[in-house]
Each structure stands twice: as structure tokens, then as C-alpha cells.
Amino acid sequence: MVPCYQRLEKMQVMSSQWKSKKIAHWALLPVLSIMLMNLGCATVGPDYASPNLSAPEAWHAELEGGLRAKPVDPETLGHWWSVLNDPVLSSLISQAVVGNLDLKVARARVRQARANRRINQANWFPTMDAVGSFRKSRSSENSGSGTETDLSAVGFDAVWELDIFGGTRRSVEAATADLQAISEDLHDVLVTLLAEVALNYVEARTFQVRLAVAEQNLRAQQETYQLTSWRSQAGLTTDLAVQQAKYNLESTRSQIPTLRTGLEGAMNRIAVLLGRHPGALHKILEEPRPIPAARMEVTVGVPADTLRHRPDVRRAERQLAAQTARVGVAVAELYPKLTLLGSIGVESLTVSDLFVPGSRTYSFGPSISWPIFNAGAIRSNIEAQSALQEQALGEYEGTVLSALEEVENALVAYVQEQNRRQALAESAQAAKIAVQLAETQFEAGxxxxxxxxxxxxxxxxxxxxxxxxxxxxxxxxxxxYKALGGGWTSLARAATQ
Structure with missing residues (x-):
């Protein structure tokens, strides 16, 4: 079978030959229409093929501190906040999915993308318009009879552009990929939102614990200051010790306003993330609670699984698919367009005769258009769309690398902070004993x-x-969990409603 593009080149040669023989343009129309109807061309432009994921077989970071390379449990990853065993946090996350403003904007974008796809799909079908007109005219007495005439017309006009070379199919393909990409963007917003709510919640609880620590030390230092003052009055110590106890006390007191400011900011941020006014959640959050803690074992799977699950990687891949289809849309502009035109109606000089059999009118026939000269605009557009395709491929590959980097950094940070916490716990315990010994030995002189x-x-x-x-x-x-793409699968349906 002769390839489609070779048959089109042959048609272009034949068209040039006909023009050289000065054949009337109207005579070319039925011939070209028959040839186009029999071409049976496939959709022009490149067919999309998903790029191969280039991912290492295992994570580079050492999996310590409870991290395991076992396959990730979809249920756990979908509801990762449940491992923190905090009902208040779970309630806040449920409210955020309903009220967050960024999520509402993302939902609206999905609806817009669905509508855009329906618009492109509508190009597959003919369009029909109902038309009606009434015209009163009078001819000149100097050039005609000077009589007045009325003309009434009612009918239907139909136009159908046949998608011979797949331009419409490619545009629908691009619109479908755009919808999928925007849906993944909604999922990405959801992943970020859940993580931000949880991070600010943990930050608020951390400020509460730090405030409790500061206030506890403040009370202890107040007792030390009072004891030192009494000892100074009794002549058992100098005024220098009193002033030293005082500045130590006031130094601790000075840290409390900063901690309260941080706590207030974290609670306000949570309220805004839930789509509520700052301060709206203070009654829920102002009661101190411990910092949420999870079980030690966390399964992280392998890099390829994470890349297939992360919404940002999936979005970048769909954006590449959409741009590949747009190259086909641009290529289709090189080829002829065949349109079927038709109209049917009634027309009469008097309204009373408008619907009698003799008033019927109709017309139908094909119309063809073929770009001959446009100063290279079509081919330049193909080149531009191809360059955008290369950019989309580069952005996809960059997204893959950024995703791997984010997970690797998160793995290291989680393990190393556990080591730091253990060292600080031992330091705090030793410091507590040191305070008791120092106070006892000081009182003993x-x-x-x-x-x-x-x-x-x-x-x-x-x-x-x-x-x-x-x-x-x-x-x-x-x-x-955010780097692994957790959270969106369990709430995706609720987020799109």
C-alpha cells in the first residue's frame, strides 16, 4: 500500500499539472473530493510513546531507623496520617479536603479541562444552525419599477468538516492528556495540602511542649532566685549571685513570647489551610497535647514504584503526551480540509406562501481548502510545537530527578534526626542530674x-x-510520606467532587 504522504505528494503534483493546463478551479473540486474520500490516511503526526523511567534499583541512602525496602502498603500510604494516632489531626485533614481554597481552585481547573475536552470532541460532529430572515426592499423608480417587495426565508444550515488527516483526533488526544495532567495536579495539591496541615499541626504541638519546658524551667529558676535572695539577706552569699540568678531567670522568661508567637502562627496557618479565618481553630488547638509519634517501621519500596505513584511525575508525563499530540495538530494543517455544506429551507415573497411546496429551497455540496502559500507559517508552527515537545520531555526528566532527590533527602533526614534526638535525650537526662547535684553542692557551700x-x-x-x-x-x-506521594489515593474522589 502506498504511504499516505506519498499519495498526497502525488496529488500536489497533479494539482500543479492541472493548473499549468489552465483547467478551471471548479472542475478540480469533485476530483479532489473523490481522491480525499478514498485516501484512508492514518492520523498524521507522531504517535506518543511513554518514556522509559530511568530509576535506580534501590535507594542510595542507608535504610536505618525503622526504614524498610519492602513494598509500600497502599492502605498505609493512602492514609499515612493515621500512623500518628492523633484524632485531632485526622479531623483537621478531613476538614482541609473540604474547605481548602487551593483545592477548590484545582477542582475548578479539572472541570474546565473536562469542558475543553468536550469542546474538542464536538468538532467530530456536524454543526447545524436554524436561520430565518425577513427583508423589505424597494427598487428605484429611475432604474426600475419602483415597487416594494418582501422576502421571507426560514431554514437550516449544516457544516461538517471531515477529519481526514486526524487534526481533530489529535486535538482531542491533547485535550484528554491535558485533563489527565490537571487531574494529577489536583492530586499533587492534595498531597501538599495534607503534608502542610500535618506539619503545621506538629509545629503547633512542638511549640506547646517547648512552652511547657520553658515555663517549668522558669518556675525552677524563680525558686533559685528567691532562695539566692534569702541567702544574700542572711549573709550566706553575695549580691552577685542574686543578680546572676535574676538574669538567668529573665533570659528564660524572654524566650516565652517568641514561643507563643510561633504557636499562634502555626494555629493560624492551620485555620487558613482549612479555608477558615485565622483564630477559628484556637479552641480546638489551644489545649496542649503531646507531639504525635509514629511507629518505628516505615516501608519505602523502590524508586520506580515511587515515580509511578507521585502525582507530579504523572502530571509531567501527561503534559508530554499532550504536547506530542499538539505536534500532530500542527502537522494536520499542511493537508487539505474537506467540508460538507448543506442547507434546506423555504423562501417566499409572501408570508402566506412560505410553507407551500413551491417555496422549498436546498443546496449541498463539498468544499475543499488547501494551504498553498502562507510564508512558512505552518511549518514554523510545527517546528515550534516540536520544540515545546522537547521542553516537555526535559521537564519530565527533571521532575523525575527532583522526585528522587526529595525522597533521598527525606530518608537521610528522618534517620539522622532520630540519632540527634537520642543524643539530646541523653544530654537532657544528664543535665537534669547535673542541676540537682549543682544545687545540692551549692547549698552545701x-x-x-x-x-x-x-x-x-x-x-x-x-x-x-x-x-x-x-x-x-x-x-x-x-x-x-509526602515525598513518596502519599495521601492522594484515598481522598482523590472526595477532592474532585
């Missing part, structure tokens, strides 16, 4: 008061860092 101050400052520092590290461990676990 065995050591200088500076040793008590140093021990108290160290205890506050280590306890504050330990609380912060506990929050960071949980936050890094959340970031790891």
Missing part, C-alpha cells in the same frame, strides 16, 4: 553559684532542643 547557673541553662537548652527534635522527627516522617 562546695561549689560556686556559676555552676548552678550553667547547669540550669544547659538543662533548659537540652530540653528545648529535645522537644524541637521530637517534633522534627515526626515532621521528617511526614515529609517522607
Amino acid at each position: 562546695l561549689i560556686d553559684f556559676n555552676n548552678v547557673l550553667d547547669a540550669q541553662r544547659s538543662l533548659l537548652t537540652f530540653q528545648d532542643q529535645l522537644a524541637e527534635s521530637q517534633g522534627t522527627v515526626t515532621s521528617n516522617l511526614i515529609r517522607l
Whole structure:
């Protein structure tokens, strides 16, 4: 079978020959129409093939601290926040899926993409218009009879452009891929939203724990300050020790406003993420609760599984597919377009005779258009669309690398923060014992008061860092689930409604 493009080249040669023989243009129309109807051409332009995922067989980071390379449990990954065993957090996430404004915008984009696809699909079918007109005219007395005439007409006009070379099919293909890409964008917004709600929730609980640590140390330092003042009045110590106890006390007091500011910001941020006014969730969140903690074992699978699951990678792949189809749309502009035209109706000089048999009118026939000269605009557009396809491929490959980088960094951060938390826990325990020993020895007159101050400052520092590290461990676990693309599968249907 002769390839389609070779038959088109032959048609172009024949057309040139006919023109050289000065054959009337109207005579070419039926001949070209018959030839086009019998071409049986396939859809022009490149057919899309999904690029091969270039991913390592295993993660580079050492899987320690409860990380396992076993296949990821879809149920756990879909509801990853449930491993934190915090009903308040679970409730906030459910509210965010309903009220978040970014999610509402993403839903609207999906609806827009669906409508755009229906618009492109409509080009497959003929269009029909109902028309009606009434015209009153009078001829000149100097050039005619000077009489008035009325003309009434009612009918239907139909136009159908046959998709011979697949331009419409490619446009529908592009619109379908666009819809899929925007749906993946909605999933990506969902993944980010769930992670942001959880991260800010953990941050709020961390600030509450740090506030409790600071207030507990503040009370202990107040007792030390009072004891030192009494000892100074009794002549058992100098005023220097009193002033040292005071600035240690006020230094701790100065940290509390900063922690309260951070807590307020985290709670307000959660409210905004849920689509509510700042301060709307204070009654729910102001009661202190411990920092959520998850079980130690976390399955992370292999890189290829993560890439297939992440919405941003899936979106980039669909964007590449859409742009590949647009190359075909541009290529189709090189070839002839065959349109079937028809109309049927009634026409009469009097309204009373409008619907009698003699008033019927009709016309039908094919119309063909073929771009002959456009200063290279069509081929330039093909080149531009092909360049955009190369860009989409590069963006897809870049998205794959960024996804792998995000997971690798999350794996390392989760493991290393656990090591840091363990060291801080031991430091805080040692500092607590040191404070007790320093206070006992100072009261016995065995050591200088500076040793008590140093021990108290160290205890506050280590306890504050330990609380912060506990929050960071949980936050890094959340970031790891986000990097794995967790959360969107279980709530995708609710998010699209």
C-alpha cells in the first residue's frame, strides 16, 4: 500500500499539472473530493510513546531507623496520617479536603479541562444552525419599477468538516492528556495540602511542649532566685549571685513570647489551610497535647514504584503526551480540509406562501481548502510545537530527578534526626542530674553559684532542643510520606467532587 504522504505528494503534483493546463478551479473540486474520500490516511503526526523511567534499583541512602525496602502498603500510604494516632489531626485533614481554597481552585481547573475536552470532541460532529430572515426592499423608480417587495426565508444550515488527516483526533488526544495532567495536579495539591496541615499541626504541638519546658524551667529558676535572695539577706552569699540568678531567670522568661508567637502562627496557618479565618481553630488547638509519634517501621519500596505513584511525575508525563499530540495538530494543517455544506429551507415573497411546496429551497455540496502559500507559517508552527515537545520531555526528566532527590533527602533526614534526638535525650537526662547535684553542692557551700547557673541553662537548652527534635522527627516522617506521594489515593474522589 502506498504511504499516505506519498499519495498526497502525488496529488500536489497533479494539482500543479492541472493548473499549468489552465483547467478551471471548479472542475478540480469533485476530483479532489473523490481522491480525499478514498485516501484512508492514518492520523498524521507522531504517535506518543511513554518514556522509559530511568530509576535506580534501590535507594542510595542507608535504610536505618525503622526504614524498610519492602513494598509500600497502599492502605498505609493512602492514609499515612493515621500512623500518628492523633484524632485531632485526622479531623483537621478531613476538614482541609473540604474547605481548602487551593483545592477548590484545582477542582475548578479539572472541570474546565473536562469542558475543553468536550469542546474538542464536538468538532467530530456536524454543526447545524436554524436561520430565518425577513427583508423589505424597494427598487428605484429611475432604474426600475419602483415597487416594494418582501422576502421571507426560514431554514437550516449544516457544516461538517471531515477529519481526514486526524487534526481533530489529535486535538482531542491533547485535550484528554491535558485533563489527565490537571487531574494529577489536583492530586499533587492534595498531597501538599495534607503534608502542610500535618506539619503545621506538629509545629503547633512542638511549640506547646517547648512552652511547657520553658515555663517549668522558669518556675525552677524563680525558686533559685528567691532562695539566692534569702541567702544574700542572711549573709550566706553575695549580691552577685542574686543578680546572676535574676538574669538567668529573665533570659528564660524572654524566650516565652517568641514561643507563643510561633504557636499562634502555626494555629493560624492551620485555620487558613482549612479555608477558615485565622483564630477559628484556637479552641480546638489551644489545649496542649503531646507531639504525635509514629511507629518505628516505615516501608519505602523502590524508586520506580515511587515515580509511578507521585502525582507530579504523572502530571509531567501527561503534559508530554499532550504536547506530542499538539505536534500532530500542527502537522494536520499542511493537508487539505474537506467540508460538507448543506442547507434546506423555504423562501417566499409572501408570508402566506412560505410553507407551500413551491417555496422549498436546498443546496449541498463539498468544499475543499488547501494551504498553498502562507510564508512558512505552518511549518514554523510545527517546528515550534516540536520544540515545546522537547521542553516537555526535559521537564519530565527533571521532575523525575527532583522526585528522587526529595525522597533521598527525606530518608537521610528522618534517620539522622532520630540519632540527634537520642543524643539530646541523653544530654537532657544528664543535665537534669547535673542541676540537682549543682544545687545540692551549692547549698552545701562546695561549689560556686556559676555552676548552678550553667547547669540550669544547659538543662533548659537540652530540653528545648529535645522537644524541637521530637517534633522534627515526626515532621521528617511526614515529609517522607509526602515525598513518596502519599495521601492522594484515598481522598482523590472526595477532592474532585
